[in-house]
Amino acid sequence: MHSNLILKNTVLFFALSIFSCGKSAQINNSPIPTTTSLQTVQQPIKTGAQVLDKHLDLLQNKKVGVLTNQSGMVTDSLHLVDYLLEQKINVTKIYAPEHGFRGTADAGELIKDGKDTKTGLPIISLYGNNKKPKPEQLKDVDVLVFDLQDVGARFYTYISSLHYVMEACAEQNIPIVVLDRPNPNGALVDGPILEPEHTSFVGMHPIPVLHGMTIGEYAQMINGEGWLKNKAKADLTVIKNENYNHNLPYVLPVKPSPNLPNAQAINLYASLCFFEGTNVSVGRGTEQQFQIYGSPFIKNANFSFTPKPNFGAKDPMHNGKLCYGVDLSNEPQLTQLELKYLLDAYQNTEDKTKFFNSFFTKLAGTKKLQQQIEKGMTEDEIRASWEVGLNQFKNTRAKYLLY
Numbered sequence: 001m002h003s004n005l006i007l008k009n010t011v012l013f014f015a016l017s018i019f020s021c022g023k024s025a026q027i028n029n030s031p032i033p034t035t036t037s038l039q040t041v042q043q044p045i046k047t048g049a050q051v052l053d054k055h056l057d058l059l060q061n062k063k064v065g066v067l068t069n070q071s072g073m074v075t076d077s078l079h080l081v082d083y084l085l086e087q088k089i090n091v092t093k094i095y096a097p098e099h100g101f102r103g104t105a106d107a108g109e110l111i112k113d114g115k116d117t118k119t120g121l122p123i124i125s126l127y128g129n130n131k132k133p134k135p136e137q138l139k140d141v142d143v144l145v146f147d148l149q150d151v152g153a154r155f156y157t158y159i160s161s162l163h164y165v166m167e168a169c170a171e172q173n174i175p176i177v178v179l180d181r182p183n184p185n186g187a188l189v190d191g192p193i194l195e196p197e198h199t200s201f202v203g204m205h206p207i208p209v210l211h212g213m214t215i216g217e218y219a220q221m222i223n224g225e226g227w228l229k230n231k232a233k234a235d236l237t238v239i240k241n242e243n244y245n246h247n248l249p250y251v252l253p254v255k256p257s258p259n260l261p262n263a264q265a266i267n268l269y270a271s272l273c274f275f276e277g278t279n280v281s282v283g284r285g286t287e288q289q290f291q292i293y294g295s296p297f298i299k300n301a302n303f304s305f306t307p308k309p310n311f312g313a314k315d316p317m318h319n320g321k322l323c324y325g326v327d328l329s330n331e332p333q334l335t336q337l338e339l340k341y342l343l344d345a346y347q348n349t350e351d352k353t354k355f356f357n358s359f360f361t362k363l364a365g366t367k368k369l370q371q372q373i374e375k376g377m378t379e380d381e382i383r384a385s386w387e388v389g390l391n392q393f394k395n396t397r398a399k400y401l402l403y
Helices: 004-019 049-054 080-086 158-171 215-224 263-277 340-347 359-364 368-374 379-384 387-398
Strands: 063-068 090-096 122-125 143-147 176-179 236-239 292-295 303-305 323-327
Touching: 049 080, 049 236, 063 080, 080 090, 080 143, 143 158, 158 176, 158 215, 176 215, 215 236, 215 387, 263 340, 263 359, 292 303, 292 340, 323 340, 340 368, 359 368, 368 379
Parallel strands: 063 090, 063 143, 090 122, 143 176, 176 236
Antiparallel strands: 292 323, 303 323
């Protein structure tokens, strides 16, 4: 399946490898080995979906449910569901996460059950009040296939959907097959560890903000660490990526969600998403989502924008109001969770008592971060407070790495 989708990432890898010849780039203090042969360079990264043809025996002669969205592409023009039907696999149901099966809904928007207009298959929403499929929603399913593109951040809710589906499948003795996809934020592991008392759908497990795992590796961690209800174990199979390791650059061929339009937004997402728990906009309602930030209350800023309703943001924060802030669209790629944006916005906000809202603690996974910022702690001091937890997590993470 050598599609344009594979070619794009092969070309990118080839170009970056030549550029770094004789040098060693650093991601999370791990050197990227320099390229030693053209043969190595030419191996394209293939996702789990792109090598599924080698594993179709797991699905043949079975009733198959599929949890996926618009990111579940096998080639540039062929969706996973359509591919399975072409292969005469008996797909009985589609399950949709946040943003829906076609990925067009706003963050947090209610997704209704329905039918896929192309295939006529029933779609069951796993968002809102129905995050975990009920036993009756898993009827006529012998095996469930999971294929969502994650971005490596704790509050990106696709890993929460993964948890609930694994739990439901374990309870109903239904095997689950996870089609792995690369983490576009590579091996980045950073941020405060979530504390159990702040568990929510935007943070279900005791992990840092950036976890540095693929979604297949993460599924193994959910199973292995006993995070499912009653420490249940799902009957899990991970279809691995081919020719992949965490230090290889990977540009997503499809937007993983409506407000992550490009690689810059995906790279900045974990650092800027904290603003969703403040009175600062992250550019929803513009064409630079998660590449800019600002509010009507920030002073001493040279950049401004006005959010307006658009695709993925029907009623954006500060709708129609002039916001002052910072443009990060041309910033170099981040290699850590960056706190300076949050600290600068807080310091330059006129009324600091109105800066944070209750959602901030859920995103941070701890009350400590807000308290540290309000006390005036420096970024270095805040980062030092994460060190013990991060080292413990890295030791746990190592047990589940596939690449």
